Amino acid sequence: MTTKFNDFVIRFANVNGSGSASANGMFAKALFRMGIPVATRNIFPSNIQGLPTWFEVRVSEQGYLGRREGVDIMVAMNAETFAEDIASILPGGYLLYDNSKPLPQSMARDDIHEIGIPIANMMLPEFADPKQRSLFKNITYLGAMAGLLNIEFDVITGMVATQYKGKDALIEPNIRALELGRDYALEYLQAPLPLQVRRSDAVGDRIMMDGNDAAGLGSLYGGATVCAWYPITPSTSVAESFENHCKKLRIDPETGHKNYAFMQAEDELSAIGIVIGAAWNGARSFTATSGPGISLMSEFIGLAYFAELPAVIWDIQRSGPSTGMPTRTQQGDLIGAAYASHGDTKHPLLFPATPKECFEFAADALDLADRMQTPILVLSDLELGMNENLSDPLEWDDARQYDRGKVLSAKDLDEVETFGRYLDVDGDGVGYRTLPGTHPDKGAFFTRGTSRDEYAAYTESPEAYQRNMERLQLKWQTARSLVPKAEIQSSGNRVGVLYYGTTSLPVPEALDKLATSGVRLDTCRVRAFPFGDEVADFIADHELVFVVEQNRDGQMRTLLINELETNPAKLIPILYFAGLSISADYIDQQISAYYEEHKLARLTEVTS
Amino acid sequence: MTFVAKPRIHHPNLPVNELGLTRRDYEGSVSTLCAGCGHDSVSAAIVQACAELALPPHRFAKVSGIGCSSKTPSYFLNRSHGFNSVHGRMPSVMTGANLANRELMCIGVSGDGDSASIGLGQFAHVVRRRTNMLYLVDNNGTYGLTKGQFSATNDKGSTSKKGIPNLYEPIDLVSIALQLGASFVGRSFSGDKRQLVPLIKAALKHKGMAFIDVISPCVAFNNHNGSTKSFDFVREHTSSVVNADLILGQPEITADYAEGTHEDVAMPDGSTLQLYKVDADYDPYDRIGALNYVQKMQEQGQVATGLLYVDPDAVECHDIMETTGQPLNELAEETLCPGNDVLASINQGYR
Numbered sequence: 001m002t003t004k005f006n007d008f009v010i011r012f013a014n015v016n017g018s019g020s021a022s023a024n025g026m027f028a029k030a031l032f033r034m035g036i037p038v039a040t041r042n043i044f045p046s047n048i049q050g051l052p053t054w055f056e057v058r059v060s061e062q063g064y065l066g067r068r069e070g071v072d073i074m075v076a077m078n079a080e081t082f083a084e085d086i087a088s089i090l091p092g093g094y095l096l097y098d099n100s101k102p103l104p105q106s107m108a109r110d111d112i113h114e115i116g117i118p119i120a121n122m123m124l125p126e127f128a129d130p131k132q133r134s135l136f137k138n139i140t141y142l143g144a145m146a147g148l149l150n151i152e153f154d155v156i157t158g159m160v161a162t163q164y165k166g167k168d169a170l171i172e173p174n175i176r177a178l179e180l181g182r183d184y185a186l187e188y189l190q191a192p193l194p195l196q197v198r199r200s201d202a203v204g205d206r207i208m209m210d211g212n213d214a215a216g217l218g219s220l221y222g223g224a225t226v227c228a229w230y231p232i233t234p235s236t237s238v239a240e241s242f243e244n245h246c247k248k249l250r251i252d253p254e255t256g257h258k259n260y261a262f263m264q265a266e267d268e269l270s271a272i273g274i275v276i277g278a279a280w281n282g283a284r285s286f287t288a289t290s291g292p293g294i295s296l297m298s299e300f301i302g303l304a305y306f307a308e309l310p311a312v313i314w315d316i317q318r319s320g321p322s323t324g325m326p327t328r329t330q331q332g333d334l335i336g337a338a339y340a341s342h343g344d345t346k347h348p349l350l351f352p353a354t355p356k357e358c359f360e361f362a363a364d365a366l367d368l369a370d371r372m373q374t375p376i377l378v379l380s381d382l383e384l385g386m387n388e389n390l391s392d393p394l395e396w397d398d399a400r401q402y403d404r405g406k407v408l409s410a411k412d413l414d415e416v417e418t419f420g421r422y423l424d425v426d427g428d429g430v431g432y433r434t435l436p437g438t439h440p441d442k443g444a445f446f447t448r449g450t451s452r453d454e455y456a457a458y459t460e461s462p463e464a465y466q467r468n469m470e471r472l473q474l475k476w477q478t479a480r481s482l483v484p485k486a487e488i489q490s491s492g493n494r495v496g497v498l499y500y501g502t503t504s505l506p507v508p509e510a511l512d513k514l515a516t517s518g519v520r521l522d523t524c525r526v527r528a529f530p531f532g533d534e535v536a537d538f539i540a541d542h543e544l545v546f547v548v549e550q551n552r553d554g555q556m557r558t559l560l561i562n563e564l565e566t567n568p569a570k571l572i573p574i575l576y577f578a579g580l581s582i583s584a585d586y587i588d589q590q591i592s593a594y595y596e597e598h599k600l601a602r603l604t605e606v607t608s
Numbered sequence: 609m610t611f612v613a614k615p616r617i618h619h620p621n622l623p624v625n626e627l628g629l630t631r632r633d634y635e636g637s638v639s640t641l642c643a644g645c646g647h648d649s650v651s652a653a654i655v656q657a658c659a660e661l662a663l664p665p666h667r668f669a670k671v672s673g674i675g676c677s678s679k680t681p682s683y684f685l686n687r688s689h690g691f692n693s694v695h696g697r698m699p700s701v702m703t704g705a706n707l708a709n710r711e712l713m714c715i716g717v718s719g720d721g722d723s724a725s726i727g728l729g730q731f732a733h734v735v736r737r738r739t740n741m742l743y744l745v746d747n748n749g750t751y752g753l754t755k756g757q758f759s760a761t762n763d764k765g766s767t768s769k770k771g772i773p774n775l776y777e778p779i780d781l782v783s784i785a786l787q788l789g790a791s792f793v794g795r796s797f798s799g800d801k802r803q804l805v806p807l808i809k810a811a812l813k814h815k816g817m818a819f820i821d822v823i824s825p826c827v828a829f830n831n832h833n834g835s836t837k838s839f840d841f842v843r844e845h846t847s848s849v850v851n852a853d854l855i856l857g858q859p860e861i862t863a864d865y866a867e868g869t870h871e872d873v874a875m876p877d878g879s880t881l882q883l884y885k886v887d888a889d890y891d892p893y894d895r896i897g898a899l900n901y902v903q904k905m906q907e908q909g910q911v912a913t914g915l916l917y918v919d920p921d922a923v924e925c926h927d928i929m930e931t932t933g934q935p936l937n938e939l940a941e942e943t944l945c946p947g948n949d950v951l952a953s954i955n956q957g958y959r
Contacts, residue, residue, distance in 0.1 A: 033959070207958035217954070223944040225936040226707050228700075249946045257932040259939055261707040266733040270700040273693070273730070277704025280691055281669060281712070282937035285704065303694055393955040396948040402941055435937065436669045436689035436705070437712050444666060446682055448692040458682075 003194045006036050006061035006202075008072035010145075013085045014138075015078050017049030023138035024055040026163070027145060028388065030155045031059060032208050035200040039065040039505070040388045041581065046233065046326045052081045061202055065390060066506020067583040072195060075141055083107055094193065096141065096148075115189060117144055122180055127173070136177040143181025150192040152199070153182060207355075207393050211384035212288075214355035214394065215314055216241025218362025219286050220249060220260075223402050224312070226285035228263045228274035230293065233326050234382035235316035238288035239264075268293035272300040272311065279310045280447060282407070282435035284366050286312035291320045291333045294340060294377075301375050302341025303449045305472075308422070308431070310369035310376075310405070312362075317381040319579050328579030329382035331501055334555035337377045338529055344469060348479050349529040350378045351500040355391035357527075358384065364484065370405035372479050373430060381550075383502040383581040406432040413442040421445045421456040422468065429475030476530060483528035486535050490522045495600070496542040497591070498535075498571075500526040500556060502581060503548050509584035510591075518602030519595055521546070529559060536564050539571070544600075546591055548574040550582050612638040626662040626856075634659045636683040641676060646798030646824030646839075647746045651683040653801055654715070654744075657808035658685065661856065669705045669712045673698040673727060676753055676826075677719030677746035685715075696727025699734030699743070703925075706739050709935035710926050713812060714741035721751050724760040724779045731781065735788040735817055740924035742811045743790075743819045745781055746798070748826035749837035756829035767834035780906060782916065785819040786899040791922030792818035793898070794852070795913045797842050798825065806853035807915060813854050813875050816922035823911065845910055849901070850892045852915035853882045873920045883915065892918055 012027075014020035021042075028040045039058040045051035058068055070090040076082055076097045082104075089095055091111040097103060099116025108114070119140050123133040146153055157175055164170040185191040215238045219227065229239040243262045250259040261278075265271040271287045278285035289297065294315050304311050317333045319325035324332075339346055350365055352358045358380060365376040406426075413419060413434065419442060422431045431454075434443035445456035451465045452458055459465075490496075499507060504525050511521060524538040524545075539545050539560065547557040554573040561568050574590045576582040595602065614635060622630040634655045639648050658665065668688035672678035674695035681690040693701045702716040716734075723731045723745050734743065749762040756769055760779045767773050785793045792814040796804040804822065811818035823842050825831050831838045836845070859872050859880045869888050873881040883892060891897050898917040905912040932939075 207955050209958045221945055221951070223941060225939060225944065226704060228704065249950065250944070252932050255932065257930050259932050259936070259943055261929060261931050261936060263703070263707065263737075263929075265700065266729055269697060270703075270730055270733065273697045273700025274704035274707065276693075277671065277691070277701035277706075278708040278936075279704070280689075280701070281705040281708035283704075283708030285708070299694055300697070307691075394951050396945070396951050398948050402945075434689070435709075437667045437709065440664070440666050441687055444687050444689050446690040446692065449694070450692070 003196060005196060005198050006059055006200060008059050008195050009068050009070065010057050010059065010073040010075065011071045011085075011088070012055040012075045013078045013081050014053050014055070015080070016045060016047060016051050016053040018138070019135045020053070020077065020138045021055070022163075023142045025388075026156060026159050027142055028057045029159060029208065030146075030151050031057070031197055032203060032390070033155050034152055034197060035203045036061065036197055037063045037065065037202050037390055039390065041067060041383070042387055043580065044327050052078050059197065061200060063202055064506070064509040064584065066509055067581045069583050069585040075145070077137070077141065094195070096144070098137070115148070117141070117181070117184055122184065126176065126180065132173070136173065139174055139177035140181040143178035144185045145181070146178065147182040147185030147191045148189065148193050150196040150198065153178075203390065205393055206390050208388045209355040209391055210237070210386055210388050211352065211355050211358040211380050212237040212316065212386060213241040214358035214391070215288070215362050215378070215380065215385070217245050217394070218359035219312070219366070220245050221359070221396055222284065222363030222366040224284045224286050224366060225259065226261045226263070226275065226278040226283045227287070228265050228271045228278075228285065229287050230265050230268045230271045230289065232268075232290045232293050234318055234386045235288040235290045235293070235314060237386065238314050238316065268296040269300065272297040272313070275311050275313075276300060276304050276309050279369070280436070284370070286314065286366070288314035288316065290316050290318050291336070292323060294333055294337055298340045299342070301347065302343060302345050304375045305341065305345045305347065306343075306449055307447050308373040308433070309447070310373055312365045312369050313375060313377045315377055315379050316385040317379060319577075325579050327382070329502070329550065329581050330577060330579070331379070331381055331503065331550040332555065332577070333379060334551070335558060337379060338559060346476060347374065348372065348376050348483055350376065350484065351527055352378065352380055352384065353501055353504040353525065355384070355389050356394055359394045361484070367403040368482060371403050371430070371482060372475065373405060373433060374475070379501065381502055406430060408432050408434050408438070408443060410439045413439045419443050420454040422452065422471070423454045424471050424474070428478045429471050429473075430478065480530045480532055483530065483532070485532050486527055486538070487525040488523065488534060488538055490538075490541070491520070493520050493522045494542060495544045495546070496522040496524060496538060497546040497548060498524040498526060498538070498556070499548040503550055506582060506584035506587060507548070510587035513584060513588040514591060517592060519591060520603055526556065529563075531560065531563060535560075539564065539566050544570060544572055546572045546574050546594070548582070548587055550576050552577045614638055625659055627664065629659065629662070629665065631655060631659045633687070634665050634685055636681070636686045639680075639683045641679065642828050644827040645676070646748065646826070647677055647680050648683065649798040649801065650744065650746055650804070650822050650824055651680045653804045653808055654684045656805050657812060660805070661809055661812060661854070663713060663812070667712055668715055669702070669709070670715050670717070671698050671702040671705060672717045673719070673722035675719040675722050675751070677717055678722060680717050680746065681715070696722050696725070697730055698722065699727065699730040699739070702741055703734055703737065703739050706741060706925070707931075708937045710740065710931070711935050714739070716741055716743045718743070718745050720745060720747045720749060720759040720761040724781055728760075728779070732784060732788055735785050735790045735819065738789065738791065738817045738923065738925050738928065740816055740926065741818070742808070743817065744808075745821050746824040747781070747821050747837070748824050748830055749835070750826050750830040752826050752829055763836040766836040769829055769832050771834060780902070781819070782821050782902055783899060786895055786902070786917055790819045790917075791816040791919040792915075793917040794820040794915045795823070795911065796820060797823050797846055797913060799839055799843065800913075803848060803851055803913065806851065809854040810852040810881050810915060813877065813879050813881070814918070814922070815876060816919075816924040842911070846913045847905070847910055848886050848914045849890050849912050849916060850886065850914040851884045853884070855880050855882060875920065881918070881920065886914070892916065
């Protein structure tokens with residue numbers, strides 16, 4: 001059998017709360033440190049202890065980071081899901097299990113390789129404490145995997161030493177457990193397997209980080225000083241990351257006091273209220289939530305739209321509706337977020353696809369909110385937010401300056417003849433604002449959700465209301481040229497594919513698969529709403545555009561049709577909404593099927 | 609209804625304060641509330657209190673929710689920014705405003721519908737956060753803008769204009785504020801300016817959460833016989849417990865008071881809080897005692913007014929959070945952004 005390197009999917013099936021996350025994380029990190037591209041996916045229940053949880057690692061020398069169907073190696077440590085875990089292994093794949101108890105004959109498959117290790121029995125003489133026995137089982141199978149897959153052992157032991165720095169008593173038993181597993185594999189099993197890893201330089205200078213962490217750090221870099229939030233999976237770690245980084249980077253060196261305010265509110269209504277109050281008073285502020293939080297915040301979002309106040313809202317999307325599957329990913333909040341609130345409202349949305357983009361969009365969103373004086377929603381999802389992703393390293397341009405938008409200082413007010421908060425002085429729909437307390441007798445005004453004239457005076461004049469709504473529409477047009485542009489790759493193909501956010505992850509692999517059957521597509525990765533001209537042109541320039549997204553109703557497609565007045569027949573929906581992340585195989589199959597069904601022409605030969 | 613600015617000319621003999629400003633410099637636009645509305649008296653009391661304390665009239669953040677009460681920030685302190693926000697959500701907006709700039713004086717105005725019904729949760733949480741603000745409720749027991757429905761502070765058995773009794777227990781915001789840790793809790797009556805103005809002055813100088821429940825009758829929907837929030841009923845059924853005043857600087861020793869009924873408390877900014885106890889046995893520093901007293905009075909159909917509880921050494925939200933002394937909205941970019949070199953080492957931590 002020929003040996004295959006750095007190309008497989010391994011899945012760890014565990015019981016949640018059993019301490020497996022740490023061992024599984026070390027597995028992925030070890031491969032990453034050997035220079036091998038990995039993508040991790042945590043498939044977990046909304047529960048603290050006792051329910052099934054899976055951790056999947058896609059190992060790909062080619063750098064494919066999207067999910068791939070099928071499992072090559074299953075580490076089956078959860079009796080409850082044993083049957084389905086075994087069933088999910090691809091023919092020729094491997095099952096690693098604890099054979100302290102024999103494998104039920106009914107579950108045996110003759111098209112896979114069984115690797116039994118008596119892990120529980122091995123723990124008995126080594127660890128006296130039952131809790132330790134349970135915990136070190138995870139480390140032991142990690143050691144066994146090191147032997148089986150040929151992972152450099154000192155990379156793992158090095159991580160143990162770093163992880164337990166300061167708790168030195170834990171280092172020795174962890175190393176012992178690793179050695180137990182590895183030695184068993186080398187001594188009693190055919191190790192290494194024909195499926196193994198070897199050092200590579202495919203990672204380059206990339207980092208491994210989750211999107212929520214990058215979002216929190218980006219908000220810090222972007223100058224946010226107020227974060228108000230309410231816990232909700234999968235967004236909680238955005239706020240937590242902001243606080244963790246602030247504790248290191250935002251402490252006044254002389255006084256030890258905080259150059260930020262971090263407030264866990266009583267609910268999402270309060271969280272957005274705090275953000276809007278802080279923004280009204282001139283502090284950069286943001287919140288992070290998920291779909292249900294957006295629903296609750298909607299009244300306030302409408303107020304901020306109409307009162308023209310900056311706010312940044314991270315929506316880490318999960319499966320809905322209602323509480324849906326709170327720990328599964330989806331791109332289901334687009335329409336709700338785009339038009340959140342009552343009356344005529346619409347809001348710019350940003351769609352990050354990588355941790356680096358989470359970092360950048362966090363700062364960009366704060367600039368945009370100030371520049372446009374309106375709420376900006378950043379739509380990430382569980383897939384990006386809570387899984388460690390390979391990412392280009394984060395960068396900050398030291399020449400960059402915060403764009404605080406049109407805010408008048410006391411000096412400006414002295415020089416200005418008449419101040420009208422909602423006067424469109426520059427013709428871009430955006431007025432000049434003042435902050436409370438700026439000037440002894442100029443520039444004060446009353447902010448309200450009810451209608452007002454250009455000078456912020458209350459009025460129910462029909463003309464004044466309509467003028468104001470039309471100016472807000474002009475401001476929307478201004479936003480089109482300020483939000484991040486779509487990334488387009490065109491080689492003159494007649495058909496295109498359009499996608500956004502984490503749907504981008506499997507696209508390179510899907511395109512390669514499609515190309516082998518002669519399907520070549522131009523690509524458009526949308527990064528923001530409202531859509532810029534480049535998106536309209538991309539659709540106009542292609543006969544058909546597949547719109548790939550992770551929701552049932554084709555929400556991006558709806559926005560395109562609604563905002564660009566695109567002919568719906570041109571936009572072919574490719575939809576995945578089962579709660580896992582969309583895979584390259586799925587995209588390939590769906591698009592191929594469409595080609596088949598409609599007998600579309602393929603490039604069968606490359607002409608040179 | 610449109611915005612009406614007040615004429616800026618004033619009587620030449622109006623007294624000026626230490627800043628050289630008259631009361632007129634603290635006013636707002638013309639009220640559009642009903643003639644005789646208690647809320648206008650409350651706005652006038654705020655104007656007088658701020659003028660007498662010689663506070664800079666542009667250094668306030670005024671926030672309100674929705675309702676008749678919440679219109680009133682337009683009617684005082686025209687030189688300060690105001691924000692008429694969302695029904696029941698003044699506390700969160702005020703919290704955010706206070707986080708952004710701890711140097712501004714924060715006045716939040718709300719009503720009984722705004723604070724005791726839709727916003728009860730936000731009311732409770734802003735109290736326990738100890739946001740440094742004056743939280744003032746214009747409490748009339750009724751929904752005015754929607755024409756006279758009972759609010760949650762309306763007493764059980766009190767009747768509507770048509771004579772229909774309210775069937776439900778009232779919520780007493782003063783009791784809730786005491787229970788949740790407000791460090792300044794007062795109650796007054798819009799018709800008693802002599803009590804209300806000094807109480808507002810004391811609240812403005814208080815560091816931390818200062819809550820004042822002002823019974824402020826609604827002349828349009830809740831001022832009839834049978835209502836327990838009518839002018840007549842309130843006048844007959846309130847009894848003052850401790851009256852407060854605030855004077856700038858050290859007090860002169862002038863009047864003689866019965867032993868145990870007068871006390872001066874030095875405030876952190878050098879001003880003096882003067883307490884005049886009507887009931888010599890009442891202890892305004894005893895939170896649990898105050899709560900019991902208020903509830904006992906309520907059971908007897910009486911409303912205790914005055915400065916019911918104060919903790920002169922209270923801390924505020926920023927102290928608890930240990931935020932920097934400088935307003936967050938003034939921090940410079942170099943303080944906020946660690947730059948690319950730091951980021952390079954952060955990247956290293958993710959390898």
